[in-house]
Amino acid sequence: MSISAGELKKKGVSIIQTKLDKMNEETITVKGKDAFVVMNMEHYNYLRECELEIALQQAKKEYEQGHFVKESVETHLQRIANEL
Structure with a gap:
């Protein structure tokens, strides 16, 4: 309804x-x-926790598969600037 x-x-x-x-x-x-x-807020907060848990699981999976970049802060900032 x-x-x-x-x-x-x-x-x-x-x-x-x-x-x-x-x-x-x-x-x-x-x-x-x-x-x-x-x-209601209780249900909203529950759904947000579910979203965060899924995001954490996806990040762990990507890390385990080697989908990450290891670089200095300066290099990271430059890469982000270049992508914009």
Whole structure:
């Protein structure tokens, strides 16, 4: 179930709270199309932790495969400047 923009305009934040008491997240629709997702902070923080864990695993995998550069700070800064 989603919240329409019109419903949100009429009922305000209380409609979000009512929906989030039952679910971790809720979709807000605009003109009948999904436009936004709202969620409680606990669920948001959980998802951020999941993203960070995946990023850490990817970085470890790349390191183990030798996909890294070992260089001085000066060389690193110059390489970044050249890539811009």
